[in-house]
Amino acid sequence: MLNRLKNLRTNENVLLAVDTLLHSKATFTNTFLLAFMIRTSLDNSPAEFITYKLLCYVGMAALAILLLHFVKKHTLTAWRLGMLFSIVQIIVIITLHTETTIFPYVLALVTAVESTLYWRPNMFFTISEVRNDRRLRFHSIRQILTESIKIVMPLVLGLTITESGYIQSAFIILIISVVQLLLSVLFRPSHTLNLPTHHPDVTYRKIINNQSLRRVLYLQFFRGIVVSGSAFLLIPPILVYQQTGSDLDLGFYASIGALVSIVIILFFQQISHHKRFARVFLWILAPLAVVFSAALTIFPSHITAIALYIYSVAVIESFFNMFVLGKVQRSLKKQLGGNSFTLEIESISEVFMCVGRVVSLSALLFVVNTSGATFLPLFATLSAVLIVPVVIFSHSKKKAPIEGEIIP
Numbered sequence: 001m002l003n004r005l006k007n008l009r010t011n012e013n014v015l016l017a018v019d020t021l022l023h024s025k026a027t028f029t030n031t032f033l034l035a036f037m038i039r040t041s042l043d044n045s046p047a048e049f050i051t052y053k054l055l056c057y058v059g060m061a062a063l064a065i066l067l068l069h070f071v072k073k074h075t076l077t078a079w080r081l082g083m084l085f086s087i088v089q090i091i092v093i094i095t096l097h098t099e100t101t102i103f104p105y106v107l108a109l110v111t112a113v114e115s116t117l118y119w120r121p122n123m124f125f126t127i128s129e130v131r132n133d134r135r136l137r138f139h140s141i142r143q144i145l146t147e148s149i150k151i152v153m154p155l156v157l158g159l160t161i162t163e164s165g166y167i168q169s170a171f172i173i174l175i176i177s178v179v180q181l182l183l184s185v186l187f188r189p190s191h192t193l194n195l196p197t198h199h200p201d202v203t204y205r206k207i208i209n210n211q212s213l214r215r216v217l218y219l220q221f222f223r224g225i226v227v228s229g230s231a232f233l234l235i236p237p238i239l240v241y242q243q244t245g246s247d248l249d250l251g252f253y254a255s256i257g258a259l260v261s262i263v264i265i266l267f268f269q270q271i272s273h274h275k276r277f278a279r280v281f282l283w284i285l286a287p288l289a290v291v292f293s294a295a296l297t298i299f300p301s302h303i304t305a306i307a308l309y310i311y312s313v314a315v316i317e318s319f320f321n322m323f324v325l326g327k328v329q330r331s332l333k334k335q336l337g338g339n340s341f342t343l344e345i346e347s348i349s350e351v352f353m354c355v356g357r358v359v360s361l362s363a364l365l366f367v368v369n370t371s372g373a374t375f376l377p378l379f380a381t382l383s384a385v386l387i388v389p390v391v392i393f394s395h396s397k398k399k400a401p402i403e404g405e406i407i408p
Contacts, residue, residue: 046368056111061351063112151259231383232360293380
């Protein structure tokens, strides 16, 4: 691992470090914030947290377009502002405390601004700073680092919440967010960022006339439904917390899931040079997810069935993050003329993915509000079936021509 890090350029190492710290914070703002909002809600329901996530994605979809001009003109500044809003997000959580469930829209707005300002430039820097021949290695290292921190952080946070309380764990995340902002100062773009803003009609025609770009947007929509911020990933922590009621148990299962993810990443590295094997593995994952989800439907209260479902979700998320996200970024880099259209297309793809997330979470919210947790296993099974369209759209035998030189 150390040799691989030495072979990466400084900018790539900074991106790796910043992303790793961000994912350590995500453990808190997703898994444990979910448990906290369930615990402080009037009827011990995850509905308030699901509503919060829905509002986040609606805000992110809108801001991806509204803040596009600012992000293009001040890319590096926007990236660092995103990290500053990450600090603000934790301060809002600490300030609202038990009233977070009453004012989820306040936290959702701050989270949407933070995510938009951070991820739009981050995706651009990942595309522009990492060469295609180094992209798989970069994503592999990033996944291993982020999953490694996900092994440690859930246990640390779960133990801290159990022994000292939720606010104490929030202060740990606040310190991590400050360190992340300080690290970003080390990042120096390898070329001058002077990105022209294109008229919406020009961008629209570029998408309409390029089948590969349209496929990327379809793929992002289905990723949002299934494997990126979707209900499919939200169901496991809900089930564990409802069965155990323990933050420590929640952290334990999250840590084991991260360990499983690392094993899958290492396996993917071994088969990545054999594209046919990678696609076959994708087709194996889809029915396995359906099988484990169906087992959960039959044994909804059995902790073993829940654990198998959690691990299958971890495998799917890791493999898709490696295979599908890498494919999306390679496609964007190949099909766009230089870097000038990258942020436009990436912002539009974010809108498609957020729409998929909203569809998925809206369905989950409907299930929770009408039947509580009774039909969550059945909903998980239906969500697993939707993995198939993602697999289909992630594989295309047609290659569109490269339209121009790409800045390495």
